[in-house]
Amino acid sequence: MAEPVTATVRNAAKAVVLNDGRVLLQRAHWEGQDCYFLPGGGQHPGETLGTTVRREVHEETGLDVTPERLLWLREYIGANHGGAPEDHRVEAIFLCRPEGDPDKLGGHAEDDVQTGLEWVELEKVPGLNLLPHGLRTLIADLTHGEPPTRYLGDIA
Numbered sequence: 001m002a003e004p005v006t007a008t009v010r011n012a013a014k015a016v017v018l019n020d021g022r023v024l025l026q027r028a029h030w031e032g033q034d035c036y037f038l039p040g041g042g043q044h045p046g047e048t049l050g051t052t053v054r055r056e057v058h059e060e061t062g063l064d065v066t067p068e069r070l071l072w073l074r075e076y077i078g079a080n081h082g083g084a085p086e087d088h089r090v091e092a093i094f095l096c097r098p099e100g101d102p103d104k105l106g107g108h109a110e111d112d113v114q115t116g117l118e119w120v121e122l123e124k125v126p127g128l129n130l131l132p133h134g135l136r137t138l139i140a141d142l143t144h145g146e147p148p149t150r151y152l153g154d155i156a
Helices: 049-061 122-127 133-144
Strands: 008-019 022-030 033-037 040-042 064-077 087-099 114-121 150-154
Touching: 008 049, 008 064, 008 133, 022 049, 022 122, 033 114, 040 049, 049 064, 049 087, 049 114, 064 133, 114 122, 122 133
Parallel strands: 008 087, 064 150
Antiparallel strands: 008 022, 008 040, 022 033, 022 114, 064 087
16 A cells, blocks of 8 residues: 655745736746746745735735735646645735836845746737746736636646
8 A cells, every 4th residue: 555645735825916918927947948937935824825925026026016806726736747746736826916116126035946027918928938837828818807716726
């Protein structure tokens, strides 16, 4: 009988920061590829997800943001995507409004894989190597208005 895998579920909060028909993305070099991610990261114990997204976006981009509402809830279960069986993440993805000058970018605690920041027009997002790929069309569709909050399930 196989040993059960001890997994720890890691909560995170990500931001869809919109400004003038553009979304703020992190450029990154991860696992040998150039790609993009939404800004955000892991929740600290005792911290609300709203506080997490504000802190993480400020650390990575230098922007202060106000989370306006939850857009999507996403899971990633590593064993289902060729990853580590103990890797299980739950991400709350918030629609956020930038405070102050959205063009003054520069965080003080960027992720190790982060190579830059970029405001990208929403209609260009489907053609990017944005990870997870399952978010590309959803983000681009924000040009047509805000969708209802939904559970995305386990997407990579």
